Amino acid sequence: MSELKLMKGNExxxxxxxxxxxxxxxxxxxxxxxxxxxxxxxxxxVKTTGMVVLQAESELASINMVYGAAGxxxxxxxxxxxxxxxxxxxxxxxxxxxxxxxxVVNVVRxxxxxxxxxxxxxxxxxxxxxxxxGDYKLITLAPASVQEMADFLKLAFDLAFKYRNPxxxxxxxxxxxxxxxVELFDPIPRRTDEQVYExxxxxTTGRKRNTDKRVITSLRLxxxxxxxxxxxxxxxxxxxQENEVRCEMLNCDDADLVIVAYGSSARTSMKAVExxxxxxxxxxxxxxxxxxPFPIKQIEALAQKVKGFLTVEMSAGQMVEDVRLAVNGKVPxxxxxxxxxxxxxxxxxxxxxxxxxxxxx
Amino acid sequence: xxxxxxxxxxxxxxxxxxxxNDKPLSFCPGCGHGVVHRITMECVEELGIMEDTIGIAxxxxxxxxxxxxxxxxxEAAHGRAxxxxxxxxxxxxxxxxxxxxxxxxxxxIGTAETMHCCNRGENxxxxxxxxxxxxxxxxQMAPTTLEGSKTATCPYGRxxxxxxxxxxxxxxxxxxxxxxxxxxxxxxTPAAVRKAKAAIKKALMLxxxxxxGTCFIEICTNCNSGWKMxxxxxxxxxxxxxxxxxxxxxxxxxxxxxxxxxxxx
Numbered sequence: 086m087s088e089l090k091l092m093k094g095n096e097x098x099x100x101x102x103x104x105x106x107x108x109x110x111x112x113x114x115x116x117x118x119x120x121x122x123x124x125x126x127x128x129x130x131v132k133t134t135g136m137v138v139l140q141a142e143s144e145l146a147s148i149n150m151v152y153g154a155a156g157x158x159x160x161x162x163x164x165x166x167x168x169x170x171x172x173x174x175x176x177x178x179x180x181x182x183x184x185x186x187x188x189v190v191n192v193v194r195x196x197x198x199x200x201x202x203x204x205x206x207x208x209x210x211x212x213x214x215x216x217x218x219g220d221y222k223l224i225t226l227a228p229a230s231v232q233e234m235a236d237f238l239k240l241a242f243d244l245a246f247k248y249r250n251p252x253x254x255x256x257x258x259x260x261x262x263x264x265x266x267v268e269l270f271d272p273i274p275r276r277t278d279e280q281v282y283e284x285x286x287x288x289t290t291g292r293k294r295n296t297d298k299r300v301i302t303s304l305r306l307x308x309x310x311x312x313x314x315x316x317x318x319x320x321x322x323x324x325x326q327e328n329e330v331r332c333e334m335l336n337c338d339d340a341d342l343v344i345v346a347y348g349s350s351a352r353t354s355m356k357a358v359e360x361x362x363x364x365x366x367x368x369x370x371x372x373x374x375x376x377x378p379f380p381i382k383q384i385e386a387l388a389q390k391v392k393g394f395l396t397v398e399m400s401a402g403q404m405v406e407d408v409r410l411a412v413n414g415k416v417p418x419x420x421x422x423x424x425x426x427x428x429x430x431x432x433x434x435x436x437x438x439x440x441x442x443x444x445x446x
Numbered sequence: 447x448x449x450x451x452x453x454x455x456x457x458x459x460x461x462x463x464x465x466x467n468d469k470p471l472s473f474c475p476g477c478g479h480g481v482v483h484r485i486t487m488e489c490v491e492e493l494g495i496m497e498d499t500i501g502i503a504x505x506x507x508x509x510x511x512x513x514x515x516x517x518x519x520x521e522a523a524h525g526r527a528x529x530x531x532x533x534x535x536x537x538x539x540x541x542x543x544x545x546x547x548x549x550x551x552x553x554x555i556g557t558a559e560t561m562h563c564c565n566r567g568e569n570x571x572x573x574x575x576x577x578x579x580x581x582x583x584x585x586q587m588a589p590t591t592l593e594g595s596k597t598a599t600c601p602y603g604r605x606x607x608x609x610x611x612x613x614x615x616x617x618x619x620x621x622x623x624x625x626x627x628x629x630x631x632x633x634x635t636p637a638a639v640r641k642a643k644a645a646i647k648k649a650l651m652l653x654x655x656x657x658x659g660t661c662f663i664e665i666c667t668n669c670n671s672g673w674k675m676x677x678x679x680x681x682x683x684x685x686x687x688x689x690x691x692x693x694x695x696x697x698x699x700x701x702x703x704x705x706x707x708x709x710x711x
Contacts, residue, residue, distance in 0.1 A: 153533025
């Protein structure tokens with residue numbers, strides 16, 4: 086039954102995993118996302134839905150357990166925070182190269198290195214520009230509320246299986262840790278073995294008599310074969326780019342300046358838009374819910390009528406590069422952000438937007 | 447007597463398993479990998495478990511194991527096969543899962559995955575090929591390289607004072623309560639091949655019995671190209687040197703097999 090609860094973002098995501106019929110969670114503790122595994126261990130879903138929850142010896146092991154389970158047709162996921170996600174990059178690249186569906190959650194903290202445990206958005210480049218080696222893309226969802234932590238978990242699996250592609254939920258320490266009300270969706274039963282066989286004929290579940298063996302690999306030793314595979318991936322990415330962009334636009338219709346922000350930054354920016362509007366300054370906000378595929382067309386269209394774009398990110402400015410590419414020089418694009426786990430206040434965002442808008446005129 | 451009179455089913459004394467295809471193996475002539483590939487697939491075929499078996503290939507000489515073995519397989523990143531196997535076994539507990547790994551994969555880059563998979567007592571089979579060298583990359587030092595042995599990265603011989611000692615990882619994992627059957631075998635003589643095959647078969651049958659615990663089978667082989675010897679010389683060298691340090695035989699065996707639980711054997 087769908088129910089209303091007050092939960093942390095990390096807990097909502099964990100509960101959503103059980104309700105979405107996920108088969109396995111493999112993970113390793115790291116702040117600020119340890120509640121995901123703690124919640125799952127306490128819920129002990131193996132007794133109810135049959136979902137496996139396992140604490141691995143490292144993030145390396147976690148992601149490779151996900152690789153194995155995903156390659157065997159199961160819904161598998163892991164979660165971590167920035168340093169742990171860095172460790173997983175090898176496995177994520179292999180998963181992309183083997184075209185396996187799975188979900189990886191990054192509750193981002195400040196970096197580089199061990200950095201800080203406070204929220205950050207400095208892993209944008211790592212997530213949407215590669216991270217691991219080789220030409221690949223992760224379907225990337227950016228929740229901006231506890232509600233979306235729950236909803237995007239299911240959406241991420243749907244998209245991952247639809248395209249046989251790994252999906253990343255790029256959250257941050259604030260969204261993971263904060264409590265909000267969340268309406269949890271009705272539980273969906275885990276797929277039966279027969280449903281797995283039917284849905285994933287490519288999966289290694291044991292070779293059936295008089296059928297060909299299935300092989301999960303990312304190794305293609307012949308250059309022309311590898312190139313053909315790379316092309317196949319690019320074609321798939323093209324379809325995803327065309328069909329799966331999701332974003333929210335508020336107050337953009339009459340806006341002079343549009344803020345582009347996701348996750349926690351979008352939440353503070355929404356307040357900044359309110360403050361500016363009270364002063365008669367026409368701010369709007371575009372909030373990408375998918376960071377890849379990126380809302381290029383939506384930004385292109387807005388660029389025809391606004392005076393400028395300001396990205397607000399908890400980083401030195403990463404997504405701003407993608408906004409600039411989409412705007413393609415039509416109007417000025419700038420970045421405003423705080424780093425190291427500091428969250429910009431609505432007032433300072435409002436001020437930054439006003440002063441940038443003055444320059445645009 | 448003409449040929450047709452001789453080639454009859456009742457006269458057949460050896461038949462290649464159908465779970466090994468006819469592609470030319472990527473191994474050097476005289477290498478033990480091909481034999482271990484064959485006996486592993488023979489066991490799967492003879493136990494009638496193909497439809498429920500998933501193998502994990504490593505990075506190293508056996509990286510292409512899935513090209514030759516006609517069963518469902520996954521290719522793992524270097525050293526991660528035990529984690530991949532764990533991931534599969536936990537969501538398909540009734541399937542037979544095995545990894546096939548070399549010494550660099552299992553005992554160097556994948557040591558953590560090996561130890562923790564065994565420590566959790568994952569109900570899988572780990573087949574560990576120990577030839578004391580990195581074969582595929584051209585003969586560099588492995589964690590198992592014997593003291594004094596020369597390789598491309600220890601051209602003056604392995605010096606334990608700076609390069610550490612040859613790692614007896616098999617004896618190490620035997621210490622873990624999660625591991626129930628540990629044995630060291632070889633495939634350099636027909637008798638050794640039969641014993642190695644029996645060990646693999648036993649380990650797979652233990653999975654069928656649902657015994658909780660990891661089975662770990664080390665198989666010492668030569669790497670005649672890497673050791674720069676003929677296959678015959680290499681096998682002799684192995685008997686005289688390798689076996690003194692890596693002593694063949696059962697190291698731990700907590701299981702006695704029940705009556706064969708699998709049909710058609």
